[in-house]
Amino acid sequence: MKVLEVFNPNRVLLNLEASSRDEVIKILADLLYSEKVITNTEDYVESVLEREVHSTTGVGNGIAIPHGKSTTVKEPAIAFAKLSHPVEWASLDDQPVNIVVMLAIPDSEKGTTHLSLLSEIAVKLMEDDLVESLENATNVNEVVKLLS
Numbered sequence: 001m002k003v004l005e006v007f008n009p010n011r012v013l014l015n016l017e018a019s020s021r022d023e024v025i026k027i028l029a030d031l032l033y034s035e036k037v038i039t040n041t042e043d044y045v046e047s048v049l050e051r052e053v054h055s056t057t058g059v060g061n062g063i064a065i066p067h068g069k070s071t072t073v074k075e076p077a078i079a080f081a082k083l084s085h086p087v088e089w090a091s092l093d094d095q096p097v098n099i100v101v102m103l104a105i106p107d108s109e110k111g112t113t114h115l116s117l118l119s120e121i122a123v124k125l126m127e128d129d130l131v132e133s134l135e136n137a138t139n140v141n142e143v144v145k146l147l148s
Contacts, residue, residue, distance in 0.1 A: 003120050004148040007078040010035055012140040016081040021058075021089045021097070025049065025066055028079040028102045037077040037104055044072050044104065058091025062135075063125050067103035067118065076117065077104045080143055082134065099134055101125070101147070121147070 011031060018024045029038065029045045038044045047068035051057065057066040079102045086096035101121050124130055130146060137143045 003078060003117060003124075006076045006117065007080070007144060007148060009140045009144050011037075011077065011079040012143050013079075013081040014137070014140065014143070015084040017084050018081075018087060020087055021052070021064070022049065024064075024081060024083065024087060024100055025102070028066075028081055028100065031079050032077060032102075032104050035077070037075060038070070038072050039074060040072040044068050044070050046070075047072075048102070052090075056090045056092060058089035058093075058097050059122070059125070060091055060093035060095065061125075061128075061131060062086065062095060062098045063131065064089050064091065064097040064100045065103070065118065065121055065125070066100065067105060069105045069107050069109075071107045073104045073106045076106065076109060078102065078117070078121070078147075079104070080147065082137065082143070099125075099131070 033041045047070040058064045081100045083098045086098040089097040
């Protein structure tokens with residue numbers, strides 16, 4: 001499965017106001033719920049936060065890739081947020097995060113879909129030019145084009 005197949009403009013938030021990692025995750029989960037991707041916000045948020053306990057998803061360079069695998073996820077999806085102000089994420093480089101790419105994966109697809117989407121996103125976000133373009137993006141379609 002490719003990013004292009006599970007990412008759409010309705011799941012992009014620009015200039016998101018949030019004061020913490022948990023608030024960002026909750027807002028993006030609410031977005032996925034409103035898009036009918038997940039059936040229960042609390043269960044999905046719990047799966048994402050459980051992942052954070054094992055190892056941070058703050059990968060460095062101002063980026064976090066939180067993800068949750070849960071039976072509450074109906075279909076694989078990606079939600080994106082560019083934050084108006086960086087938030088602390090316990091990132092690998094000890095720097096705050098301002099770009100968040102959150103994956104929602106059905107529990108039944110936790111091996112295949114999860115790994116292919118995570119790998120594709122991680123590889124893309126290693127490109128400094130792409131990250132800079134995302135940081136400077138001013139509209140939703142630009143973000144979708146850059147990540148797809």
